[in-house]
Amino acid sequence: MQKIMLALAFFFVASYLHTSAQVGNQTSGNYAKSRVYISIDMPVRGQATEDKKIFINTDKGSFAYVIIDNYPNKFLSNSIKLTSYKKIGGQYEKIKVESYDIDNTLTYTYIKYNFVTTGDFAFDVYDGNGVFINSGYVTVESKVNKTSGTGSNFSKSKAFVSTQVPVSGIAKESKTITIDKGKGSYAYIVLDNYPTNLNIKQLTLKVFRKVNGKFEKIDVKTYDISPDTYFTYIKYSFYIAGDYAFDIYDSSDQFINTAYVTVNYN
Secondary structure: OHHHHHHHHHHHHHHHHHOOOOOOOOOOHHHOOOEEEEEOOOOEOOEOOOOOEEEEOOOOOEEEEEEEEOOOOOOOOOEEEEEEEEEEOOEEEEEEEEEEEOOOOOOEEEEEEEEOOOEEEEEEEEEOOOOEEEEEEEEEEEHHHOOOOOOOOOOOOEEEEEOOOOEOOEOOOOOEEEEEOOOEEEEEEEEEOOOOOOOOOEEEEEEEEEEOOEEEEEEEEEEEOOOOOOEEEEEEEEOOOEEEEEEEEEOOOOEEEEEEEEEEEO
């Protein structure tokens, strides 16, 4: 009886350990320099800006990229296994295991992963031979709770779209604009931080358009601005109808605010 109880105890301990993310247990050898991270940007040659926190619409969910960068080494198999976890009660619990074919002639790969709930997530990555590569982590929050970033400097900011050139940061907001299908048209993305000066010299505009019910990133641009005023605006051209969102970030990639507009054809 004692041997049976010990065996059962071992089984439960082993089962518990199996559902825990491989925190810090990076494999040596071929994957010693590997890195797993999450980004809302599609990687270019394996490189993208890491997002330790992302925001989603909890009604529809949203996606990000789980990036596995093994530079300068190639992968030892033509597939990988991604085990995903979510923190429940202070511990990571396994929620999904999926396998993907990859191009093992490259030193990196990425997986488009859909998030439908908020929380702390972890991802263990193994190659097709079962060899552990590395782990990545991200916190997912609701867009409803997404507040202006960079301390309190932008806590009163407002971002909106207008067909009018703003005067002292003031213009009539356009929730819907119309464009010529053949020629397109433009509008102004306005950031109004009254009464506080912007105090930044650059901002980044990340542009999203809704595709099949979800916002997908289509453009990223950086602009030089005056830090000594409380507002700025960007002239942006539209050529395709749809629902657009514009996330504005400062030069440190800290979120400021979001503007929305629907574009229709004449």
